[in-house]
Structures are given as structure tokens and as C-alpha cells.
Amino acid sequence: MxxxxxxxxxxxxxxxxxxxxxxxxxxxxxxxNITDFGTNQQFVRHVLAMDTTFKDEDLMWRAVTSKGLQDAxxxxxxxxxxxxxxxLIYGTWLWFRRDLARAxxxxxxxxxxxxxxFGAGFIAIGGEWFAMWQSGDWNGLDAATRAFLFSGVVxxxxxxxxxxx
Numbered sequence: 001m002x003x004x005x006x007x008x009x010x011x012x013x014x015x016x017x018x019x020x021x022x023x024x025x026x027x028x029x030x031x032x033n034i035t036d037f038g039t040n041q042q043f044v045r046h047v048l049a050m051d052t053t054f055k056d057e058d059l060m061w062r063a064v065t066s067k068g069l070q071d072a073x074x075x076x077x078x079x080x081x082x083x084x085x086x087x088l089i090y091g092t093w094l095w096f097r098r099d100l101a102r103a104x105x106x107x108x109x110x111x112x113x114x115x116x117x118f119g120a121g122f123i124a125i126g127g128e129w130f131a132m133w134q135s136g137d138w139n140g141l142d143a144a145t146r147a148f149l150f151s152g153v154v155x156x157x158x159x160x161x162x163x164x165x
Contacts, residue, residue: 008162015161016095018154019107023088025150026114030081033074044074046138047126053134062129077117084113100163111155118148 033040046052048070050063064070091107094100122144126132132139 011157011161012095012098012100015103015107015154015158016092018157019088019095019103019111020092022111022114022151022154023085023092025147026081026085026088030078030085033078033081041071041074043138043140044077045070046135047130047132047140048073050130052137053131056131059131062131064130077121080113080117084110084117087113100161104158104161104163107158108155111151111158114151115148115155118144118151123148 045067048064050060053059064073087106088110091103091110094103094106097103122140127141127144133141
């Protein structure tokens with residue numbers, strides 16, 4: 001029988017590398033949104049306008065058709081992503097430096113920021129309130145769910161890592 005044990009060093013390494021991986025992911029997402037502004041701008045505009053949903057009159061009152069409001073929402077998303085990326089980079093650095101209490105705290109902040117963005121923002125508000133699930137062309141629920149779950153798993157690993165390793 002093979003017995004596997006997880007040592008404090010292994011959990012610390014996992015927390016460091018996984019936090020760094022999520023930081024890299026959101027850095028690339030924010031960078032892509034900044035350098036290719038128009039692509040996901042169209043995504044946000046279509047989701048908020050609800051123009052590719054079933055057009056149920058009981059739901060269409062929720063649509064936001066003002067391009068100014070749509071663009072403000074998109075810029076807010078990019079700012080949120082950028083701040084989360086910076087927080088997670090700092091958290092990764094703290095894990096690397098073995099400043100465990102602060103590493104856990106900052107990593108938790110950054111990971112929760114992503115879970116709020118993808119869970120509350122994209123899954124709940126975009127997916128349900130703006131009926132994004134109805135769109136065959138502008139449906140980001142799968143990607144949002146992956147990012148939400150990825151961040152959640154890393155959050156759990158961060159809190160499994162011992163504080164005194």
C-alpha cells in the first residue's frame with residue numbers, strides 16, 4: 001500500500017505556484033482586454049443589451065442599451081481585473097518570501113476579487129440577470145465558471161497551507 005502524505009513544504013509550494021498561476025491568468029486577461037479593447041467591449045455590449053437573447057418581453061426591460069453605460073461597465077471590469085492581478089502578484093511574492101500570514105491574506109483578497117467578478121459579475125449578473133445563458137454567440141458562462149472554480153480551488157489550497165512552515 002502506498003501512503004502519500006502532504007508536508008507543510010509541499011502545501012507551501014502548492015500555494016505559491018497556484019497563486020502565481022492564477023495571477024498569470026488574470027494578468028493575461030487584463031492585458032488582453034487593455035490591448036484588444038474592442039473584442040470584449042463588443043461582448044459586454046451584447047450581453048448588457050440582451051440583443052442575442054430570446055427577447056422575452058418580461059426580461060427585456062433589464063437591457064442596458066446606453067453605449068456609455070456599457071463601456072463604463074467594461075472599463076470597471078478591466079480595472080477590477082488589473083487590481084486583482086496586482087494583489088495576486090503581491091500575494092505570490094509574499095508566498096515566495098515565506099511571509100505566510102500576509103501571503104495568505106493578500107492571496108485571499110485577490111482570489112475573492114476574482115470569485116466576485118466571475119461568480120457575481122459574470123455568472124449571476126451576466127448569466128441570469130442579463131440572460132447571457134440564452135445567447136449562442138455571446139455566452140461566457142463556461143469560461144466564467146472555469147475561472148470561478150479555479151480561483152476557489154486555489155483559495156482552499158491557500159488556507160490548507162500551514163501558517164508556521
